[in-house]
Amino acid sequence: MDNLKELKELFRTTAAVDTSAGQAAYKEFCAAIRTPILQEIKYQSTVRQLFAVEVLEPGSMAVYPVADDFELPVWVLPGLGYAAQNFIEGK
Secondary structure, three states: OOOHHHHHHHHHHHHHOOOHHHHHHHHHHHHHHHHHHHHHHHHHOHHHHHOOOOOOOOOOOOOOOOOOOOOOOOEEOOOOOOOOEEOOOOO
């Protein structure tokens, strides 16, 4: 859905969210804006400006060597929008 006029009309329809037509319009509207918003977040995210992004294959693990005297916690952001996780595995 690239037509702005259609998108505006769909958004107006979402105002009646208490009806089945409004609920359907709400779902369609969310689906229509999801991809453009996620693409913008991908390039404008502050986290992505602070940290290097490494794209992993599905199911693969991010494993990096850590020095034996390393005492600070390690924070991993498993995906954009997910909560950071604090963990270190080792000896």
